[in-house]
Amino acid sequence: MTISNEVLQRVRATASYQDWVVTAPQLESAGADRNTVRRMLRSGRLVPLTRGSYWVGQDDQGPSLRSRVRGALLTCGPQVVAAGPTAARLLGIEGLPEDDGTLHLAAPPGHEIRSRPGIHVRRTTLSPTSRMTLRGIPLTTPVHTCADLLLQLPRMEAVSMLDSALHQGLLTQPDLRRIPPLLSCRPNAPRARTWLSQADARAESPLETRVRLICLDGGLPPPVLQWHIPDPAQGCSYRIDLGWPTHLVGIEADGKAPHSTPQALYRDRSRQNRLSTLLPGLTLLRFTWPDTHHPPSILIPLRQALQLP
Template identity: 35%
Template sequence: MVAGRSAAALYDAPSVVSHEPLDVLVPTGQRFGPVKGLIVHRGEFAATDITLRHGIPLTTPTRTCRDLAQWLPTEEAVAIVDRLAHHRLVAIPELRASIRPRVGKRGWKRMTQVAELADAGAESAPESRLRVRIVLAGVPVPVTQFVVERDGRFVARLDLAWPRLKVAVEYDGLWHDDPEQFHRDRRRLNRLLGEDWLVLHVTAKRFREDFDGFLAELRQALRSRSR
């Protein structure tokens, strides 16, 4: 059956591109492959772990999440689980509950970590990766897509926020090549400054090349607001 990142893609949670090999799962002990274009994973599974989508046998969303936790780095696994949860294909409390009977079995710690880090509020894979890296660095868990209001009226929505301290982080993606979007975001930032929020911006380049520098700034911002 189709599994892992490939199964997530069939659930419309983008995770692979057309030229990448297909993840498949076969029963433990079954002789299979190697086959060009396939990444073959072996494992035990129950009939309840299998479903059909467009006539294709694949792992259920919950089983897919558990496999992703074992097969991918934590950041990547959480980013895909976030997308599945955001699209309501998997409920995070149910995912966590499905892991409890597996405590002590192979991979249960990685499954637990990914499930605990997952957040259905995340709206993009880069935001998910940023949040995971922040939390794994020991920073308190932020609120995703936090809405700021004034007198019951919408002011702005923030990628990651620590509402009590009025500190936020915004991920600046490639869409900022669009001048109109850039100006809309900056007007939103100005409104937030009027609400006494401290907003830190992270570009893809800085996340990739200077995350430690950004993390130091975030910690300082949170400390300054905690006094």
């Protein structure tokens, strides 16, 4: 038997408002009985997400994070929200460890939802000011999300996460002062509080944050972030990611995506040549992500350039 076009249209109409997700009751309301659902699953028109939710296939890459979160939340009621790394990724915060596919949710004590493979549930009572809605998906606010992650992440990732949230305007300096009370009486709170003072909104990428922390941990003078170099002749200015202007030493943190194309390599070379003209004697060092896994590869040439022991 074929699947009725009217049924398919009703299913897709419902899914289009929910990140292309539908629930089992919504399928039934659209006229899809159990046999129809089975045929839609076999044909790939439906992809199971969580118990009782399905993705209406729209992308060869599979369901997005939003779709997977929507599927989980549609089946467990309005008291449950996305939290932790999942909330951070929905907010666009960078610097997190690689996503292993687990959805992190927060539910009030006594709620029936339980952790299971692919879903981690934390029991907590959230105040109304600790939750928000982002394009239809309930989640913890940036302040609450960052507080939770400070307790869970290693230092490099934690400070990178804070830098990203500050740089994007998801957090403000006053917001940072609201985080310590959220850490009280929780595991790892003392160390997490000390990391708050290391956050800097000027960092434009997690790679810049990691290089900066390595420099500070290595005992080097604090660098200037986004060192501006004016170019009056061309009516513009350049920025060096991290720098020590009095020593004429700068660092460029070369992320793979922005600097890997031939066009980017040409622009980088032209830019570096211009900077050498504007600042004779400038030493500009370039570091990539693998360098941050071996700090001496950053600290040794940098100490030499700064003429430090």
